[in-house]
Amino acid sequence: MDAHCHLADHKLDEGLEVWLKEASALGITYFIQGGVGPEDWNIQLEISRKYPGRIFPCFGVHPWFVAKNPRESCLAAFEELKTKIKDSVGVGELGLDFSKKIAESSYDLQRELFKMQLRFAREKNLPLVLHIVHAHSEALAILREIGVPEAGGIVHSFSGDASQAKHYTGLGLSLSLGGSVLSRLEKLKQIMVATSLDQIVVETDAPDQTPQDPVVSPQGERPAINPPLTLIRVAEEVSKIKGVDFTNVLEQSKCNLIKIFGLSI
Numbered sequence: 001m002d003a004h005c006h007l008a009d010h011k012l013d014e015g016l017e018v019w020l021k022e023a024s025a026l027g028i029t030y031f032i033q034g035g036v037g038p039e040d041w042n043i044q045l046e047i048s049r050k051y052p053g054r055i056f057p058c059f060g061v062h063p064w065f066v067a068k069n070p071r072e073s074c075l076a077a078f079e080e081l082k083t084k085i086k087d088s089v090g091v092g093e094l095g096l097d098f099s100k101k102i103a104e105s106s107y108d109l110q111r112e113l114f115k116m117q118l119r120f121a122r123e124k125n126l127p128l129v130l131h132i133v134h135a136h137s138e139a140l141a142i143l144r145e146i147g148v149p150e151a152g153g154i155v156h157s158f159s160g161d162a163s164q165a166k167h168y169t170g171l172g173l174s175l176s177l178g179g180s181v182l183s184r185l186e187k188l189k190q191i192m193v194a195t196s197l198d199q200i201v202v203e204t205d206a207p208d209q210t211p212q213d214p215v216v217s218p219q220g221e222r223p224a225i226n227p228p229l230t231l232i233r234v235a236e237e238v239s240k241i242k243g244v245d246f247t248n249v250l251e252q253s254k255c256n257l258i259k260i261f262g263l264s265i
Ligand SMILES: [Zn+2]
Pocket: 004, 005, 006, 034, 093, 156, 205
């Protein structure tokens, strides 16, 4: 089970079937989505109906959507989210992205949408799919202030350090590790030591975040679409550090996700 990907992304308009076939050949059957905005939610629904029981939609107003759209559109998206939430397994992506490519002028609106969605998820006790980049201290402060839904959630493509990992897991959240960890294995080691496997899940974030990895990107040529193979590579690296078989990592990740998102499969 892939803890996080974007199969509704337009980059996969043509190649989704092939991508899913590749995944099946590797034994990857289930995919939890990350939500971006209203258009993306509708495509998620369409493809989840096309591949029933395999693709789990998840709706949220992504920090990138917030950064690109005026306040009225963001608030309208949040209203729409409330009416469509019955078709979603959780709330997200929600969070903060303070990386260089995101306009600083969007930070306040990002905070507003993050808090709104977090309160809503608490109210409904829906699990979170958090997108936090270069904003871990502030995100943790907001999570502490408003609280985390009992259902928990995942910090997708976790990019923080060992101490931040401890704070997130202490709040009942799980860390979702993706291709980016393959290029920063030293940091990953400390995080792995501090985190038990029942709070770790693995993701591709496909079609984005193709890792710089000798298996996924031989000769340094990164495929334009992040392949399902990334999930296996991430699980392999986690398994080496944890001293278990990589299939155990994948199995435990799947169990964790079934529990967090209340999936019936
Ligand atoms: Zn994502």
